[in-house]
Amino acid sequence: MPLPSDRIKAWWRCFAVQGSWNYRTLVGGGIAFGMLPMLRRIYAGDPVRLAEAVQRHMRSFNGHPYLCAMAVAALARVEQDGIEPETVERFRTALRGPLGTVGDRAVWAQWRPACLLISVVMFLLGAGPIASAAVFLLLYNSGHLVVRTWAFVKGWEAGLAVGPLLKDSWIEHFTRRLWPLNLLMLGGAAVLLGTRLVRAGAPAGLEAPLLGLGVVVALWAFRFPKQGGRLAGALLLLAPMVWWIGDLTR
């Protein structure tokens, strides 16, 4: 049975779960790396079964990196419970989808943009850069640590029964409420940033027409996000060229 100190070591290793990410096994190497402090305890004195377990868990696996802590803990639990390897493999496969979907939708699509936009808006409204950066890092990582720790603790407690924890989880409930706030802040941040740029270097009197044109462009990019991203990149390259050409032809 893994000691609490083994579980703490495994939890800490989950921060590096993507350290050897590659196209063949994705995060598989990191899962095995994370589980090792617990696997060594479970298979103490039996190097053959330890090697078999490590090889099992080095196989291809994917999931959101923060929620991979749940996979590390739950897979160690099923090894501890002596579940047969075929069931472990099926369990691994079943975990992949939900761990990726829940984490991607909650953390990458909502929580991270929300914390970043709070920081950007604070800065553009006059807060200092160090304070704005600190707010982002503290706010974001408070949620980050809660998710990683919850995932690890619940994974160890539940073992094979982690499925219901992910289905309709509190993480999704919480972050699903963030998207309206994110859109509000994104619209506000764009106007504040655009105004700052325009006031610093554009000809006077163009703010209002630019705002109208900017809203049209933003809504078009919202409707067609892929093309909008390409347009944004093209305009980014065009901006210094327009200015440079102007300087050359002066």
Added chain:
Amino acid sequence: MPWSELAVGPGTWMLLVAAGAAFGMDAVSWPQVMISRPLISATVGGWLFGDPEAGMVVGAVLEIYALRHAPLGAARYPDTGPAGLVSGAAFAATGGHAMGALLASVVVGWALGWIGMVTVHVRRRLNERVLSPAADLAADPGLLEHRHRLAIWLDGLRGSVLVASFAVPAILVAAVAASLDWTSLGGVGVLVLTLGVAAATGSAARASSFGVRGWPLLVAGAAVAVLLIAGTSP
């Protein structure tokens, strides 16, 4: 601070390269606390060159551009940690005021982000070899731990090499841009950049929303900001 007065010691350059390693590792390998976001890395770059505010201005533009990219599965996206650091440092090093330097710093930062993405791809391929042969690593778990940690350090090395290779050229480009005369077309350049920010905003908003029904909120946020600006303008 004019470019001609820029005098930074070797300690600053060493810190810059060390920060490049930390930001290079953070995005994927360890510990994913998001110091690698351009908003943070550009601010640190600006701070190292004496002007965190200038760094954060560049970082805010790059962040709006970066928001639409999410690290889903094997997706490829700009590596914004080292790129933000270099671009924030470049704008701060050239005084943090000239619009030409801002445009140049943002463009250099975005281009370096895509170059960084190529190095991330190479690293992903390299990791396939680092974790081979799997049977040997399974038989010797200590070797697996060693190889996994090696992969993390290689990612840090990747970030520091990127910063060491591109910091001086980026600062030179920003310095040249800052030294050129500001013409009326420069103002047009700012307008073009602002429209680019608008396009990036719309694209990022869609990535954060569930379907297309959220657009009124985007407009409402813009309207609130306009009211705030109108209320604070003299």
